[in-house]
Amino acid sequence: MTSQSFNQELLEVIHLDDVPNQLHTIKDYLRWTYSIFNRADLYYGHGQDNSWDEALQLILTGLDLPLDAPQELYDTRLTLSEKQTLLNLVSMRLEKRLPVAYLTNSAWFCGLEFYVDERVIIPRSPISALIQNGFRDLIERAPKRILDMCTGSGCIAIACAEKFPQAEVDAVDLSVDALNVAEINIERYNLSHRVFPLQSDLFSRLPPDQYDLIVTNPPYVDQEDLSDMPQEFFHEPEMALGSGFDGLDITRKILASAADYLSEEGVLVCEVGNSMVHLIRQYPDVPFNWVELSNGGVGVFALSKQQLLEYRHEFE
Known part of the structure; x- marks a missing residue:
């Protein structure tokens, strides 16, 4: 049956x-x-x-x-x-x-409630553990400029803004529908003066800037996992889930360009979930810092600007 x-x-x-x-x-x-x-x-x-x-x-x-x-x-x-x-x-x-x-129309992330509908994926990133501990051991001081790439509902951008009250956060997404949902949540938390939704295909439409922290939960599901997903996932936007055969099409683009948008001591924090096995296999020499997460999540790494520059030739 x-x-x-x-x-x-x-x-x-x-x-x-x-x-x-x-x-x-x-x-x-x-x-x-x-x-x-x-x-x-x-x-x-x-x-x-x-x-x-x-x-x-x-x-x-x-x-x-x-x-x-x-x-x-x-x-x-x-x-x-x-x-x-x-x-x-x-x-x-x-x-x-x-x-x-x-x-x-309700989801929780970092202890905050967010409006969601089928224009965005439902917040569940294990990056929440890093936000709650202030990215301890990854950054030396509280960031002033943060970029949330592939923001979706805006949950990561808003949670970062709540954690770092002196920071400004750019919330970037390709989907205008997703940004409309993010705006609902930005207004809910009265953060229009510090969290700014921006429509861009990754970095393509961003002005030159130097962020102290780039946080991204991009689409990373590989083709095999995407076809085997339970029915519940097919209500979410496909463009927010799949990213090519190995799930890394978008991640590779982020790795190739992120250094240009980081301050000298800036750090990239990126989630790739189960596709971490593909990433490790493709870039065996890159010293990905796979972060141990208190919520039990896996597949989140950090790289400094210097590391991104050093291995840029591989990412490109």
Whole structure:
């Protein structure tokens, strides 16, 4: 049985169970959604990694409640319209395999909430661990100028601006749609005076500048992994995921040009995920600093301006 037909059977069960007349409280819907998700064929990898946390996010956010809402509220009864809202959200999660972040237009990164929709990928970069520790051991002083290349929702740019309150951050993306979402989040955090969305194909339209820190989470999924991805990922913009046969088409361009945009003590921090194996194989002599991340993430490296200049001939 395919996942689609299996989930369709669950949708029929939901209808037969007459859920609105059987369930009444927030706690009822949390338990029920948790059970349904455990029975369904779903993938968890867009902010949550298990069915309970995803049920919690869907139900509480669907009711316009914070994720840390007092548990005393869990015993309160829901109105008919609230029940129907939750039923619709659960049904869409099953039927369309839509990630919860798109259903609720809400995702979390570095402890901050961001608006997201299908114009951007859902924030989940392990670079969050580096932002939260202030890029410790990678930079010697707080950066004044930061570039977030391939900004998407703007989550990295905004989180950097919050961490370094004296810094200005350029948030660059090729997609105008993505930049429109980033602007929503920039305005949400009142950062229009310090975070600047810029439309450019990587560095091509950027004015000459010297950044103390370039942070980038570019598309890096290789062709094989892209074709094998769970259905949830196909709701995200493909241009934000795949990057050629080995997943490194965009990364190579960044490596070739980043040095021109870094200050003398500037550092490039780049995520390549599973494509790190391709990068190491292609550039065995380059001393990539593969950063150990407190959140367990892998595939993030750092290179100084001097290192980028030294090995530029290989990247070009």
